[in-house]
Amino acid sequence: QGQLVQSGPEVKKPGASVKVSCKASRYTFTSYGISWVRQAPGQGFEWMGWISTYNGDTKYAQKVQGRVTMTTDTSTSIAYMELRSLRSDDTAIYYCARGPPGGYGYPDLWGQGTLVSVSP
């Protein structure tokens, strides 16, 4: 069925960068894409972007374009999301989610989430 295990919580200062990892297991990593979705405290979900684990193609949300980079390491089945120039409104739980290889479709498996707190 599959499992996604994310890295632990992070506390960062404004202007810093954070890199969250998402390790996939129990399925063929390159058969699915990985999206990143965040949830600010008490808020709904916000899609941040998608990466093809097959060829590294990416699509990013306009709101974070220029500050975010998504990568994968197929040798270890790990996806990464790096967010730079952090602001207080980037405080959120960040989730990786497995979806179809081409991106179009629904996420059927989510990681447990990584809390990123941005505070002076």
Add this chain to the structure above:
Amino acid sequence: DIVMTQSPATLSVSPGERATLSCRASQSLNYNLAWYQQKPGQAPRLLIYGTFTRATGIPARFSGSGSGTEFTLTISSLQSEDSAVYYCQQYNNWPPWTFGQGTKVEIK
């Protein structure tokens, strides 16, 4: 981007009763709608995709319906373990995925 609107914000239902959750999209979705359940401190869990289809392992008391811009998640006989926040999500116009703000289901 497609805007998803869920109602009500909170639903209080007695055990064994039916819970009906609504989701409205700002554009037609061609049945490309999913529902998720999220319990406190947990990741979302896929319940329904393609408007109607239950995901693997989801009990039959969960059902989805709708078309165009109006969709419904029904829990036919509410159990105590169904207390959670439920989100709808469209994947018809991607990118991006967009989600509703959620309906919190409470056990009365």
